[in-house]
Amino acid sequence: KNEVEQSPQNLTAQEGEFITINCSYSVGISALHWLQQHPGGGIVSLFMLSSGKKKHGRLIATINIQEKHSSLHITASHPRDSAVYICAVSQETSGSRLTFGEGTQLTVNP
Amino acid sequence: DAGVTQSPTHLIKTRGQQVTLRCSPKSGHDTVSWYQQALGQGPQFIFQYYEEEERQRGNFPDRFSGHQFPNYSSELNVNALLLGDSALYLCASSLLTGEQETQYFGPGTRLLVL
Numbered sequence: 001k002n003e004v005e006q007s008p009q010n011l012t013a014q015e016g017e018f019i020t021i022n023c024s025y026s027v028g029i030s031a032l033h034w035l036q037q038h039p040g041g042g043i044v045s046l047f048m049l050s051s052g053k054k055k056h057g058r059l060i061a062t063i064n065i066q067e068k069h070s071s072l073h074i075t076a077s078h079p080r081d082s083a084v085y086i087c088a089v090s091q092e093t094s095g096s097r098l099t100f101g102e103g104t105q106l107t108v109n110p
Numbered sequence: 111d112a113g114v115t116q117s118p119t120h121l122i123k124t125r126g127q128q129v130t131l132r133c134s135p136k137s138g139h140d141t142v143s144w145y146q147q148a149l150g151q152g153p154q155f156i157f158q159y160y161e162e163e164e165r166q167r168g169n170f171p172d173r174f175s176g177h178q179f180p181n182y183s184s185e186l187n188v189n190a191l192l193l194g195d196s197a198l199y200l201c202a203s204s205l206l207t208g209e210q211e212t213q214y215f216g217p218g219t220r221l222l223v224l
Contacts, residue, residue, distance in 0.1 A: 101152050
């Protein structure tokens with residue numbers, strides 16, 4: 001079993017829909033990261049959080065430390081949101097080294 | 111302010127050859143991490159360099175080695191290439207502090223081993 005699990009693996013939505021991507025982890029963490037990867041390969045950090053909730057524009061990330069679970073929400077989705085969304089954790093014993101989930105491929109159709 | 115840069119962007123090698131990939135961290139960052147991302151999978155940690163020394167290492171064989179220079183730039187070397195080494199190699203930089211820091215990723219080097 002992977003230390004970081006994401007669901008769903010693939011997600012197709014219509015423009016304007018509310019989207020949720022889930023992440024569960026099985027290790028002690030110091031922080032959880034949500035990242036976005038476009039087809040070219042480059043990765044952009046969206047959020048880093050260790051508790052509660054963060055919001056940036058149409059993106060919202062939440063984390064429940066007790067349940068070892070995080071969600072990434074996208075409100076009013078748009079075709080330009082199409083990308084791979086990856087959850088990663090910094091483990092308590094591993095400093096800034098990241099352990100990644102497998103990613104969720106999101107496609108938003110117009 | 112340049113972000114993280116990597117070179118080359120693409121590379122084709124044959125089995126048994128050696129390859130060197132390069133990374134320049136974001137200005138002000140002192141820590142460089144390397145990751146390997148196979149097609150359709152999440153990145154896997156290779157190693158991390160700080161103050162010119164390997165600080166942490168993932169489950170990769172000794173064929174994977176690295177170096178960090180005084181200006182904090184870094185190289186990843188892979189010897190005796192195998193077909194399975196074909197992947198996107200990502201470099202990430204950060205500033206080593208007592209707190210968690212956002213990591214900044216480069217665009218990656220796509221390596222194909224034939």
